[in-house]
Amino acid sequence: xxxxxxxxxxxxxxxxxxxxxxxxxxxxxxxxxxxxxxxxxxxxxxxxxxxxxxxxxxxxxxxxxxxxxxxxxxxxxxxxxxxxxxxxxxxxxxxxxxxxxxxxxxxxxxxxxxxxxxxxxxxxxxx
Amino acid sequence: xxxxxxxxxxxxxxxxxxxxxxxxxxxxxxxxxxxxxxxxxxxxxxxxxxxxxxxxxxxxxxxxxxxxxxxxxxxxxxxxxxxxxxxxxxxxxxxxxxxxxxxxxxxxxxxxxxxxxxxxxxxxxxx
Numbered sequence: 001x002x003x004x005x006x007x008x009x010x011x012x013x014x015x016x017x018x019x020x021x022x023x024x025x026x027x028x029x030x031x032x033x034x035x036x037x038x039x040x041x042x043x044x045x046x047x048x049x050x051x052x053x054x055x056x057x058x059x060x061x062x063x064x065x066x067x068x069x070x071x072x073x074x075x076x077x078x079x080x081x082x083x084x085x086x087x088x089x090x091x092x093x094x095x096x097x098x099x100x101x102x103x104x105x106x107x108x109x110x111x112x113x114x115x116x117x118x119x120x121x122x123x124x125x126x127x
Numbered sequence: 128x129x130x131x132x133x134x135x136x137x138x139x140x141x142x143x144x145x146x147x148x149x150x151x152x153x154x155x156x157x158x159x160x161x162x163x164x165x166x167x168x169x170x171x172x173x174x175x176x177x178x179x180x181x182x183x184x185x186x187x188x189x190x191x192x193x194x195x196x197x198x199x200x201x202x203x204x205x206x207x208x209x210x211x212x213x214x215x216x217x218x219x220x221x222x223x224x225x226x227x228x229x230x231x232x233x234x235x236x237x238x239x240x241x242x243x244x245x246x247x248x249x250x251x252x253x254x
Contacts, residue, residue, distance in 0.1 A: 009176045010141045011239075017137070017246065024250045043249075047242045049136045102250065109247050112138075115174045116240050119144065122170075123151045124233055 018059035020105045023098045033085035138239045145186035147232045150225045160212035195224045
């Protein structure tokens, strides 16, 4: 799985950014279908970033499509008809793919960091 | 002039980023039509970012449209038929508008910086 970057190579794409968070949340065993939207919105509220429903589900869908994650349905204890949907790494190499993706994204985030620092320096004369 | 942000408020838009550079280049009296594309590409080459022709001219056009910049044609010394096209702040308040825009973009770049730092911290456990 590799990320299609903006053809001109500007900053990291929103989709890639969200996928990175979803992989980390899976590592932390806290990627639940129902709460995903709220958790991510809550996370970025202080930054004025409000990921929309379709962007989030496209990111999740990409990860499933690419064999990184799989959906699991689990019955809620004590509740007859309620199910909880969560995500875990898929099959034998889902986790390997996820780790590789994270390494790519680390490089990409570092690149963005430097580019923004450069813009602050170039346009405002400060470090 | 205010920047239309990505409706979800993700990172700074490429257009805004380029406009910021063009304003600063005008302050430095080095915004020339002919060399603009090359100068910007050269600037970002180490970051793998290669702004395309149409993106650059849309940004320039926005600044003219918004009354920030105006085009000046100057005859090249000693050259009968050659003209140089460059840009300067327009009319009475082009420079004021430019300064206001720069202040907005400083806030926006700081926001992006913090958001990327957060992503590095959240996903890679480092500061």
